[in-house]
Amino acid sequence: MQRIGVFVCWCGSNIAATVDVKKVAEELKSEPGVVYSADYQYMCSENGQNLIKSAIKDYSLTGIVVCSCSPRMHEATFRKTASEAGINPYMVEIANIREQCSWIHKDMATATQKAIILGRAAVAKVNLNTPLTEGESPVVKRALVIGGGIAGIQTALDIADAGYKVDIVEKKPTIGGKMAQLDKTFPTLDCAACILTPKMVEAAQHENITLYTYSEVEEVKGYVGNFDVKIRKKARYVNENLCTGCGECTSKCPSRKGLNEFNMGLDGRGAIYIPFAQAIPNVPVIDTAQCIKFKTGKCGLCQMNCPSKAVDFSQKDEFIDEKYGAIVVATGFDIITLENYEEYGYSMYKDVVTSLEFERLMNAAGPSKGHLERPSDHKQPKTIVFVQCVGSRDTTGCGKEYCSKICCMYTAKHAMLTREKYPDTEVYVFYIDVRTPGKNFDEFYRRAVEQYGVHYIKGMVGKVYDDGQGHLMVRGSDLLANEQLTIKADMVVLAAATKADESARKLGTMLTASMDTNDFFTEAHPKLRPVESPTAGVFLSGFCQGPKDIPETVAQAGAAAAKVIGLLAKNKLKSNPCVARADSLICSGCSNCEKVCPFGAITYAETDVNDGTVREKRRVAVVNEAVCKGCGACTVACPSGAMDLKGFTNKQIFAEVDAICRQTGE
Amino acid sequence: MQMIAEKIKEKIKELTENGKISRVMGWKKGLYGYDSEPFVFENGDLRDFTYDAFSGANLCKYMIAQSKNDGDGKILVLLKPCDTWGFELLDKEHRIKRENIYALGIPCGGMVDIEKIKKSGVKGITEISEKEDTLILKTMYGEKEVNKKDYLLDKCLVCSSKEYKDCDELFMTDLCGDTAEYDRFEEVEKLEKLSSSEKFEFWRSQLEKCIRCNACRNVCPACSCVKCVFDNDNSGVAAKANANDFEENLFHIIRAFHVCGRCVDCGECSRVCPQNIPLHLLNRKYIKDIKELYGDEDEAALLTFTTEDKEPSVVYERGKNNV
Amino acid sequence: MQTDRGVTAEKEFQPKIIAFCCNWCSYAGADLAGSGRLSYSADVKIIRVPCSCRINPMFILRAFQKGADGVILAGCHPGDCHYSTGNYFTRRRMTLLFSMLDYMGIEKERTRVEWISAAEGAKFSATMNEFAGEIKKLGRSKRLGDLRCR
């Protein structure tokens, strides 16, 4: 049996003016378990707290009820008071007789009666409280960043600068991501490489950062503060430690049939290649599907020509096991394939290109060395038509339902750069809406129209076809002029919809981090916790959470880093003790609780159970207390009642219900 | 049926000889020919084995206990189509050790309800044999022939599918009879159309018959908890018997809720109820609701969601048409 | 109150209403109603739960068993759950439970789910008033009341 003390607060006149506090204290004294009751003007004041402390000592109280303001206000205060007086902080319950009673009722009798009932419910609950201890787990002071684009690099740099170790895992042979492929960036038109490559170098040289390029995350176990991650380092067939990056091998490779991924396949590369000049690490990789040595066993020119004996055909995939305290997802994006949009003729006509391909065509390091020429005959195009929303905002299932967000701005950029460099080129842009919310964004778009004379046409393209004389005929509607027009163009540029990177879904499953139907990672709270995943210890950076441009990506990368630093700065993680608990004697191991847990906190283990009559090995649920957040979804999914929530047990809630329903005067 | 039973026996012998199985979960002849019961046949002794028109019992739930020990070898379980759904559920919920079981899907042409025959006035049955769709009833007062189809179990009247799930082998299953033409939601719809007080009276009159024998619970493949919440003194709702009307309701509402979305509609609860309470109508209501509100989903309805789910107020709006 | 039985009988019917509120949204909404002095029926008593998905149908039935006349569940708006998906489960569970109560002829008007955010103090107060009014109109819980353990 508990020995409970009841403390009724006046809150000055806030409570006492409408609630007869003396009567409440008196009435509650006769409740089961109550051995002491008192009222005081301000329970939360030092004197009030001392009153509670001395009552706990004098009456050997095991639990207390404070009838006062909302627990959201002072529950923590009174828990601390109880703890200082030597009883478990979770032996405290608050009856909210201010917000829920004195402030909303005017009639003294009514309010007093209600306060008594609320007090009774709290007493009934405390009678069933048990001491709870906050779980503690150590924090591994190392972070993992998955994805080496601008988001991943920025997050890693920020974390590393704070003094923590960071590993970047990038599936491609180099870091840099999509931004490395871009020519200029909107709205300032500074060159992407000029602002990105220094960051890439900084990441590579940072003493706290380890790069795992050409690597993928294989397996993730553990929980916040203590993740165990297995990383697969794919074989490059070039020894990174020996290679000097001289490029001798790449120039000697006799196979030239490979499509240069970095240039969007617009030109070729050897079977052994470095993706681009500023690649980090500056170490080649062998494409085994293309390599003659791997296909026929004969060749090996690269190996023979390597001055530092770095080429190693026998290299195998390596596995690295590492522990991390936090994981940042920065898997970025890709663009959709356009096979569902044959009306634009992307797969039929060489001169219909995606915007990312156009970036490469404009880029000084691109296949045409920055001279804009169309892919079919390398002539400079005189008329270019840009089409926006290709696959974005499409509800038919062919494309993506969402707005890709970045296309309006980069199309304006492309149009502007084209007119700047080749003023004799006519540039048309078909648009549905021009969406330019952002600092200096609309000004940028207006400059394209007003200063550069880009023709914006409100309407969509219905068909692109060949006129048989090397021109592309672009037929679309001009809604404002109410006419259908056909433009004779030399080149068509499609703003293909963006999509989450293909690796994201698999990774989401591995991390038990929730995703939306578009494979974008969901944030813990759409407004208040935008860079955290609902899964504790997993953070989101960049496009993987939803479409973003570079400034937003960098901002979010920094925010994610700050969250990671905040986590890693702690030596121990204290966890909420009000978490779920499975009774292994009753659990049937049916997995229903696991399916409703939003946090993946429930696992199953073959456990020896012995209830005195039956002894057996059985599959039972185990709650990982460090991961459980205590929502209680599992407790209702569990039919046998084996799953209960500490601090809000079934019996406690039953007791509260019973106390409230009890007949008055009974 | 006798022919099928013989073939099944041969099949069992073959499997036993091949060392694939060590025991058989099947039905054992009773005294009168209509009272076969679940039985584990061991050591190849199949003398009392039967599979007849009265083998309605679903054997899948026995697999929880029977498959527990790894050392016992494999047990063969005979499953009619509707039995396999419960079997699949038990497997999905890790309640059985599937690797210790050999599930044999067997044909079913509908099972007979002996109570219905008795109610029709036939007394003193001593023996029953079958000839195609005819049942030959030997009674103390002479012989009588009846059509099997007229005395099918309620659950067989609304047989919805002859699909077998999760079986290791299907045996002669092309001999399955047709599925029923009746709409299994018809009874539920009829009840839904009643006024609120009529519904209340109906269920009151039914549930007050409940003697809390727990047969419905014990036979149900979805009610497979190691310890039922109503048996657990610590749960706060434990009750060995119904102390009052409320507890009758409570037990059945909660039981229906606990199996909601997991119930495979095998109809066993109603078949075994000694008080003939149409318990399947509670479960079937949930099946109907789920179908109407959420459509077909792979996961049990209460273990998943979509962000576009209907609000609970849909219940009030739906009810407005028939107060 | 045996002595003044006559008085009690004439006294206005005071329903017993339990409101289960999730800690993050609806309980905070109730606090806001309080600090805004937005009065609502004193018949409503709040029980705090971490999330609406903690509410077991057994709690609701238990309340009716012990003499409650109405039970209302309040949680974060769908999509805003503190635990991200808890209230989606609540929505399904309660839809199906209420449908079953209706099917058994038990007055469905006595149970309700409302989504009330931490910013909706006014909505909290209005909802509770409206619900309490409804229950008052319905009178003492009979269908479940008759079955009640006395």
Added chain:
Amino acid sequence: MTENEEKKLCAEALIISGVKPEKCMKCGKCSGACPSYDEMEYHPHQFVDMVSKGQIKKLMESASIYKCLSCFVCVERCPRNVMPANIIEAVRALQERPQGTDRLTPDEVKNILDDDTPQQLLMAAFRKYSR
């Protein structure tokens, strides 16, 4: 035709066609793709827009409802599943129905048949001019 009658007809057109014009995001791709655009006074996107605004009279009276080839390219191209061709078809039906009899009978087909006329055209014409 009063305003109300016109509104009623619009509602009917939406029911017949099953089109939900509120799904339209006014991109104009339907009209951009329409092969019969120059022949039509009103264009696919205008049909969607005007019917949703309750202005069906002009559409019913225009020749555009007969100029539509029913090629369904607008339906195929629409990124929002709006189905403009269906609404054109519905407007045509509303214009045709009260007139009753078949406006193109199989007997007449013989006379207008020649080697250059594609079969699809005849099929489309038949669908359009008869009930």
